[in-house]
Amino acid sequence: MDSLSARSSPPPAATSPFSNPKPVELLKKVIFAWVQETGLPASICVRVHGKSFDLHRSPLISRSGYFKKALRASNAVELHQEFPGGPEAFEMAALFAYGSRLPLDPFNVAALRCAAELLEMTEDHGSGNLCEAADLYLNQVVLQSWDDTLIVLQTCHTLLPMAEELLIVSRCVESLAFMACMEILDPEQKRGRPVLPLRTFSDRPWDPEAVKELAGHDLWIKDLIALPFNFFARIIRSLRRQGMKEKYVSPVVVFYANKWVLSKKTHKFWEQEDGADHAANTNDKVSAILQAIVELLPIRSQDPDRNAEIVPVTFYFALLSMALSLNLSDGIRVNLQHCVACLLHLARVDDFLLPENRVLEDVSFSRELKTMEEIVTIRVAFKSAENAEVVAKLWDLYLCRVAGDPKLGTDRFMQLIHTVPVADRETHDHLYKAINAYLSAHPRLCNEDKARLCSSISCQKLSQEACIQAVLDELMPLRLIIQALFVQQLHTQRALKDCSESFRYMQCGVFSGSIPSSTCQLPKSQSPYDPEETTPVPLEDHLVQRSEHSEVEYESTRFRMQALEQELASLKHSLRRRNPFGQVSDCIGSLRWSSQRKYTNRMLKVFRRMSMLGKSKSKIKQRASASGSLACRSKSLNEMYDC
Known part of the structure; x- marks a missing residue:
């Protein structure tokens, strides 16, 4: 068997089963020699695909059962129009009938085997007849070589269904599959990876x-x-x-x-x-x-x-x-x-699929969008929590791309949003971007539709960056902006509460003397031992000093919280004032441009100051001792501005 890896070029294409003109010249020589030897002229005329052959009766009827029956009534025979291999195959069969050695090769053996079957050139009409000779060449020569088998299989494409009936195709298929398996199993290849990267x-x-x-x-x-x-x-x-x-x-x-x-x-x-x-x-x-x-x-x-x-x-x-x-x-x-x-x-x-030509076909009515919706629906139907948040993120990113279609209706976009369950969205940042893109593409959307769309966003699942964008976004309803502000306030309140608990635990440890060593580890810069003196500073005195310092800084934090409360109250009072038409505004986009810029800038300043309080958790962690009052203030603030 040939080595498949060693071959540097593919086998030649089998464009014609008979590309060698030698059989024609050989047949003429054989017929001429037969006439000289027997002295008998050619008396039989055989026509194949419009081409005539003048042959002798004796060689044909001695090897072919078909001619033995066909020449009883006439000396002229016209073979079927679909004779396999055409005139070239018949020339080879006639040459074999005259007793000449055939120049068999992978390009002609399949056609010859089919022609021999039609002409009934079997063992019943002579030992070692053409059928057996072709089969022997196939089994012992062709099927042992990858290239030869491939060529024979290609030539069989024009010889169907007879090549299939004679099992030529099946033998080639099984041989190629076997040799391919041997190529993969070859220990010299040492294949530990897929065939192709x-x-x-x-x-x-x-x-x-x-x-x-x-x-x-x-x-x-x-x-x-x-x-x-x-x-x-x-x-x-x-x-x-x-x-x-x-x-x-x-x-x-x-x-x-x-x-x-x-x-x-x-x-x-x-x-x-x-x-x-x-x-x-x-x-x-x-x-x-x-x-x-x-x-x-x-x-x-x-x-x-x-x-x-x-x-x-x-x-x-x-x-x-x-x-x-x-x-x-x-x-x-x-x-x-x-x-x-x-x-x-x-x-x-x-x-993800998108229409190739968005000019001729709108995205909202495209088969690609409908197909993607069906795919996500199938995935959600699996009811598997594994990778659900990944699929939700991909879907929201896809919605960001299709949201820009100006013909995409609100109801249709809401339907697309709810294709993924709310619980599957770990973050709503990408959903916010998709809704923002939709609002930008539909500037004439009414306030009710805006509120309906934004109701899908949970501010508690927005990142700090997304919250800042929402506050600055002129297209967002006022309800969403206030919710984003209060979500950040809750984060700050939670941070202060954690700081208070940590500080209370530290104070209890000072007076009880039961602080674990792991809790009271101090940085080098605050070591109770003065590096310039040999006399160590007692640990309890050092903690008391830090506690007094924390009381001072806590007062500063409390005043900052009071200032935030006053500014938020003023902001709410200003936003709830009636407009010149006597209507209460519920969307920042409904105000005049100058007012929009003033309120958004104030909101941003408050929001940033609140976020800085949240970021100061590590600094306040040892300073807060009375977060109960701050917690009460935050709670009352939530109730006052609850939307």
């Missing part, structure tokens, strides 16, 4: 041309993906049947689909060949291959994460996009959607 495409968009370059990494794969799909699919099934692992089989399927389904260069090549109806014919070819490819892929794998290591989710997105463009059946699309849903947590938002 498809993992590199898990973090970037699928690029068909870049993927095609990787197909030449293993020559046996490059040969297989050049076969017609009916032969390729049978080899893939044979590989799995013979025990090849899926991490070696699936990449072969991926690269076949990449070449014949996803590559635009292949489509252009087909369009040039098909002539007038090039677009329709090309789409039909691609559709047929894509539907069959889906059946070969391990879509229903029990371990999707392991399957993703072999076949990246970006490939399934590329197939799904092609299926939508070709208007394939719902069954094919549903299968691909289930596969994408299983691997959705491994995808990137750049992989």
